[in-house]
Amino acid sequence: MNRYQQLAVLFKQQIQQKTWRAGEKLPSVRVTSRCHSLSNGTVLQAYQLLESQGWIIAKPQSGFFVAADVERPQVIETSTSINPVSINDTLFDFLKSQTSQKSLKFGSAFPDPSLFPLQVLNRSLASAGRKSNPNVVLDNMPPGNEALRRLIAQRYIQQGIPISHQDVVITSGALEALNLSLQAVSEPGDTVVIETPTFYGARQAVERLGLKAITVPVDAKSGMSVEHLESIFSQHDVKACWLMSNFQNPTGTSMSEGKKRKVVELARQHNVYLIEDDVYAELYYSEQKPSSLKTYDFASMDERVLHCGSLSKSLCPGFRLGWVVTRRYNQDVQKLQLLSTLSGSAPIQQGVAHYLQNDSYDNHLRKLRRTLLKRQQWMINELKRHIPEVEFEVPSGGYFIWLKLPKGVSSEDVYQNLKQYNILIAPEALFAQSFAQAGYIRLNTSLADQEQLSNAIAKMSQEINLLLTV
Incomplete structure (x- = not known):
């Protein structure tokens, strides 16, 4: 392949990948020549080839522009991968599909973004930016912004957990908080306990x-099963246990107060550290916020719970703001953060x-919880109306439903079949270490478009019935 042909292929790939969109101007012949160490004549040949194939158009005295989609040749994409599918492959495929603007993200891990006060938050960002000084970066290095840590600590204190802002480390989202906590209390080769099914971030x-x-x-x-957990702690040298005590992802279940107390007692008895993922705690539907494992840990000097929280599910998805509450491992978490994300x-x-500090977060939370509950109730009625053969429990918070499919129906088959209609659910393979369980899928109940959701549930019912007849 000649050099001008290679350059033409490169630009064609970039156009296919939407790096250059319809109507956008390509770099001039002179700029492209300099960037690729090619002669002007070679670049001009490449552009002329692309023009003859319908990928770009030339405008006199203006340059070369990407042609409109309708003018381009149709490209049929084929996959050449022969690698076996692993959890990484499955997860990558699932997460990439969530970026599609055409799809209904029925299995998304994120709440409906329209539920959050983004305009107010943007004004807060702008206001804080106007007041910042040249030392702002240093002031927000680990353990993080002091004012923010104080405000977070005050909320814990109001919930009966008397921590200090010095016990809080701000992180880039809850996932970093959880990873740093796990690293702080374990080393490669150690044995840890995770739930099944569980949030795929834990498995990764x-x-x-x-x-x-x-x-x-x-x-x-x-x-x-606390009995099962106790058996594991007794029979194995376990260093840490990563778990969710409230509105677990994906099942939506919560531990009772007795279970929470017992789990902390077991951790203390067996010298195990608990990594508590509590990102959904503010999304409760009852009158009172549920307690956390940290509630039963703070009174002891033998700290066992590294408590991880976030605002991503309750206030600002996409802002990537989380934290770790730990006194014993505070310095260790800070050191690990400095050596990774800084x-x-x-x-x-x-x-x-x-x-x-200046807006009513609690008023927002009350409105958010009312809306989430209303949307959950609507979806439950739709599921019962369209797919009475499926089973599920109704969570008392959060925005997930863990749907048990009829016997013999594979969640992977349902997932793949619905993808053809741009309906994206979350199959069991993302959450389960093994495939011994019955087929399950996770659905997101926070979404707003009732007509679109009702049609999706009807289509899901149709696909399940088709699989039952195979």
């Missing part, structure tokens, strides 16, 4: 850190602190 973290995992089952009706975003920390 264990694999990435070179840890050995033992799974403890979580049932949507009865929750995690720190969280200084403007984000300042802006959120400004919002929490």
Whole structure:
């Protein structure tokens, strides 16, 4: 292949990938010549080839522009991959599909963004930015913005957990908080316990850190088996346990107060550290916020719970703001953060602190919980109307439903079939260490478009019935 042909292929790929969009001007012949160390004549040949194939058009005295989509040749994409599908492949495919603007993200891990006060938050960011000084970056290095840490600590104190702002480390989202916490209390080769099914981030973290995992089952009706957990702690040298005590992802179940107390007692007895993922705690539907494992840990000097929280599910998705509450491992978490991501975003920390200080976060939360409950109730009625053969428990918070499919129906088949109609659910393979369970899918109940959702549920019913007849 000649050099002008190679350059033409490169630009064609960039146009296919939307790096250059319809109507946008390509770099001039002179600029492209300089960037690729080619002669002007070679670049001109490449552009002329693309023009003859319908990818670009030439405008006299203006240059070369990307042709409109309707003028381009149709390209049929084929896959040449022969690698076996792993959890990484499945997860990558799922996460990439969530970026599609055409799809209904029925299995998304994120709440409907229209539920959040983004305009108010943007004003807070702008206001904080106007007041910032040249030292702002240094002021927001680990453990993070002091004003923000104080505001977070005050909320814990009001919930009966008497921590100090010095116990809080701000992180780039809850996932970083959880990963740093796990790293702080374990080393490669250690044995840890994770739930099954569980948030896929936990499975990825264990694999990435070179840890050995033992799974403890979580049932949507009865929750995690404390007896099973106690047996694992007794029979194995377990260093840490990563778990969700409230509105577990994906099942939506919550531990009772007795279970929470017992789990902390077991951790203390067996010298195990608990990594508590509590990102959905503010999304409760009852009159009172549920307690956390940290509630039963703060009174002891033998701290066992590294508590991880976030505002991503309750206030500002996409801002990537989380934290770890730990006194014993505070310095260790800070050191690990400095050696990995250095720190969280200084403007984000300042802006959120400004919002929490000057706007009514609690009023927003009350409205958010009412809306989430209303949407959950609507979806439950739709599921019962369209797919009476499926089973599920109704969570008392959060925005997930863990749907049990009829016997013999594969969640992977339902997932793949619905993808053809741009309906994206979350199949069991993302959450389960093994495939011993019955087929399950996770649905997001926070979405707003009732007509689109009703049509999606009807289509899901149709696909399930078709699979039952195979």
